[in-house]
Amino acid sequence: xxxxxxxxxxxxxxxxxxxxxxxxxxxxxxxxxxxxxxxxxxxxxxxxxxxxxxxxxxxxxxxxxxxxxxxxxxxxxxxxxxxxxxxxxxxxxxxxxxxxxxxxxxxxxxxxxxxxxxxxxxxxxxxxxxxxxxxxxxxxxxxxxxxxxxxxxxxxxxxxxxxxxxxxxxxxxxxxxxxxxxxxxxxxxxxxxxxxxxxxxxxxxxxxxxxxxxxxxxxxxxxxxxxxxxxxxxxxxxxxxxxxxxxxxxxxxxxxxxxxxxxxxxxxxxxxxxxxxxxxxxxxxxxxxxxxxxxxxxxxxxxxxxxxxxxxxxxxxxxxxxxxxxxxxxxxxxxxxxxxxxxxxxxxxxxxxxxxxxxxx
Numbered sequence: 160x161x162x163x164x165x166x167x168x169x170x171x172x173x174x175x176x177x178x179x180x181x182x183x184x185x186x187x188x189x190x191x192x193x194x195x196x197x198x199x200x201x202x203x204x205x206x207x208x209x210x211x212x213x214x215x216x217x218x219x220x221x222x223x224x225x226x227x228x229x230x231x232x233x234x235x236x237x238x239x240x241x242x243x244x245x246x247x248x249x250x251x252x253x254x255x256x257x258x259x260x261x262x263x264x265x266x267x268x269x270x271x272x273x274x275x276x277x278x279x280x281x282x283x284x285x286x287x288x289x290x291x292x293x294x295x296x297x298x299x300x301x302x303x304x305x306x307x308x309x310x311x312x313x314x315x316x317x318x319x320x321x322x323x324x325x326x327x328x329x330x331x332x333x334x335x336x337x338x339x340x341x342x343x344x345x346x347x348x349x350x351x352x353x354x355x356x357x358x359x360x361x362x363x364x365x366x367x368x369x370x371x372x373x374x375x376x377x378x379x380x381x382x383x384x385x386x387x388x389x390x391x392x393x394x395x396x397x398x399x400x401x402x403x404x405x406x407x408x409x410x411x412x413x414x415x416x417x418x419x420x421x422x423x424x425x426x427x428x429x430x431x432x433x434x435x436x437x438x439x440x441x442x443x444x445x446x447x448x449x450x451x452x453x454x455x456x457x458x459x460x461x462x463x464x465x466x467x468x469x470x471x472x473x474x475x476x477x478x479x480x481x482x483x484x485x486x487x488x489x490x491x492x493x494x495x496x497x498x499x500x501x502x503x504x505x506x507x508x509x510x511x512x513x514x515x516x517x518x519x520x
Contacts, residue, residue: 204279204287206251208243211293212263228292233270233378235295239263242277242289249281268295270345270378297379300343306373306385307359309336313387323386328364330392336361337371339385345378351511352482352499363509364391370453370513372497374481384497386515430473431504433512437468441516455515464489465516469500476504494518 205222214235216227222245231238241263242251251260253275258264266275273293280286302319311326319342328335337350338359348355350373351362362371373385432449441456449472458465466487469478479501481488490496496516503509 204246204249204281204284205244206242206277206279206287206289207245208241208261209277209289209291210241212239212241214238216291225288226290226292228294230294230296231268233296233298235268237265237267238293239265240275240291244279246279246281249279252278268293270295270297297377298343298345299377299379299381301346301375301377301381301383302342303348303373303375303383303385304340304342306387307338307340309361311335311389322384323388325388325390327390327392330366332364332391334361334363335371335389337373337387339373339375341375343377347376349374349376349482349499351513352479352501354482362511364389365450365452365510366391368453369511370497370515372499372513374497382491384491384495386497429504429508429510431476431502431508431510432472433469433478433500433502434472435468435470436500436512436514438514439466439468441465452511453513453515455517457517457519458490460519462490462518467498467500467514469502469512471502473504476502478502490516490518494520 206220207222209220209227210216211229214229214231216229218224218227220227240253241261242253242258243261244251249260251258253264253266255276266273271294273295275291275293277289277291278286279289303317304319306313306317306324308326310332311328313324313326315321315324317324326335336359339348339350339355341348350360351371353360367390369389369391371387371389373387375383375385377383433447434449436447438456440462441458444455444457445451447454456465464487467480468486469480471478480486481498482501488496488498494517496518498514498516500512500514501509502512
């Protein structure tokens with residue numbers, strides 16, 4: 160049997176036990192705190208800043224977002240790109256070229272997409288790469304800088320913002336050489352449907368009136384049409400009889416024959432003509448005639464394209480509509496579209512019909 164312990168003795172034992180328990184648990188806690196390793200506060204291979212001076216990205220920069228993009232106008236030929244890393248030990252390269260963190264670097268832009276690969280690495284931790292895509296819009300300038308003629312003078316005087324001109328030439332001028340120069344080297348030019356490759360193009364001139372069209376296409380596809388209305392006048396020599404313009408003969412390269420004391424200009428008839436020309440929409444200003452080369456066709460404001468059906472008088476002839484074989488032509492955004500139809504029978508026998516499509520406002 161257990162001996163009975165006085166009440167005072169019980170209190171002494173309880174106090175001693177509590178002191179022992181407190182000391183027991185205190186030691187392990189202190190030991191645990193002293194043995195847990197403290198992790199160093201090192202930055203990862205990330206950017207803390209990515210910006211283009213004066214240009215807004217598609218969305219605000221965040222270190223954990225790796226892809227960004229933006230679009231600039233064609234006039235923007237270069238950008239100032241600033242990147243910065245939060246890791247002072249990291250080096251930064253842009254497209255494999257080392258740059259300084261926090262200092263803007265200048266980069267040239269080509270037309271279209273420009274990709275910049277931005278790599279951050281300190282040589283120890285995993286490197287990170289950010290992708291920045293800058294899209295530079297295509298050039299939209301479809302104006303001419305000048306128009307030069309082999310003979311005659313433009314009226315009014317040339318201006319990039321004036322799109323229709325008149326010019327008069329003598330009746331003995333068989334052709335007119337046109338040298339249009341675009342305001343931008345990225346533009347392409349067609350004269351009466353023929354692409355300008357050598358800087359100038361020669362256009363045969365029928366008797367009477369004719370139209371020469373110069374279509375300038377910008378890099379972005381936008382088109383502008385310049386029109387030259389050519390009037391070929393009569394020049395009469397005392398020994399020369401000119402065939403009446405009212406005969407409306409489609410001619411080129413006169414040959415001379417002698418009849419006594421009178422010299423007669425014999426004219427060779429061109430075979431590069433159409434027997435018919437039909438469009439699927441619109442009202443003509445006059446009925447089609449083989450020897451008439453310029454027509455105005457009025458269409459509704461809701462018409463955005465027309466389809467042409469030209470038929471050559473001679474089956475061996477070739478026909479190009481706006482320099483191609485497609486018969487459906489998209490109308491320009493403005494109210495006037497000039498369409499050239501070039502008929503070629505041989506290298507020295509070619510004629511151009513012109514349709515001026517007027518869209519009602």
